[in-house]
């Protein structure tokens with residue numbers, strides 16, 4: 474598996490935001506979002522370590538951290554991802570979260586690992602990302618209670634689109650729903666005002682905590 478960085482931090486996003494987590498970031502992506510904060514990991518020339526699922530499990534065990542976040546790049550493009558998840562979940566105290574872009578089929582993983590110990594955080598890419606047409610809508614049917622759909626929004630047009638999608642797929646009844654600003658592009662208060670005006674119950678605003686704690690450009694945090 475092509476790993477571009479691995480580190481311990483607090484999770485700055487997702488259901489376990491604020492908790493310690495160990496991060497494994499994989500190389501390469503099938504999308505090219507306008508705002509992507511990890512474009513460097515998607516460059517063909519980006520350096521990486523070739524690690525097997527066993528190597529990654531050993532690293533995770535050595536850290537003593539219980540939450541594992543698999544991200545990228547697009548982690549679901551790694552051909553051994555299922556084997557890695559299986560090996561991690563075999564460890565009794567490990568919880569795995571996968572950040573995925575909404576353009577890769579999540580059903581094989583969601584169906585194989587129904588236990589609460591695997592949660593998927595799936596983006597729905599909004600118009601300002603430039604990638605909305607790549608969204609695989611069949612993924613909406615595969616979501617489970619422990620999963621999250623995240624709308625990274627950079628404009629009011631994005632927010633309007635998010636609201637439509639949340640309603641169309643009844644997302645607040647299926648899973649967790651988060652709205653997060655494209656960092657630095659929209660004031661969080663605009664999102665709050667939009668949520669208030671539309672009475673968006675059961676939707677949560679989330680700001681990437683690691684970009685507030687550290688320099689937003691810093692890697693490995």
Ligand SMILES: C[S@@+](CC[C@H](N)C(=O)[O-])C[C@H]1O[C@@H](n2cnc3c(N)ncnc32)[C@H](O)[C@@H]1O
Nearest residue numbers: 508509510511545546547572573574625655656
């Ligand atoms: C870098 S991506 C990697 C995982 C996967 N490719 C995806 O897009 O979900 C991890 C998360 O960071 C979010 N993200 C990337 N750039 C961002 C930015 N500039 N502001 C806010 N969130 C951003 C993505 O939308 C995604 O939810």
Ligand SMILES: Nc1nc2[nH]cc(C(=O)O)c2c(=O)[nH]1
Nearest residue numbers: 482483484485486544683694
């Ligand atoms: N601290 C921290 N938390 C994160 N949660 C999701 C991340 C990601 O890049 O997917 C991330 C990240 O890059 N850093």
Ligand code: SF4
Nearest residue numbers: 502505506509546574
């Ligand atoms: S899908 Fe994720 S990694 Fe790929 S370009 Fe978009 S934000 Fe970046």
Ligand SMILES: [Mg+2]
Nearest residue numbers: 510511544681
């Ligand atoms: Mg990140």
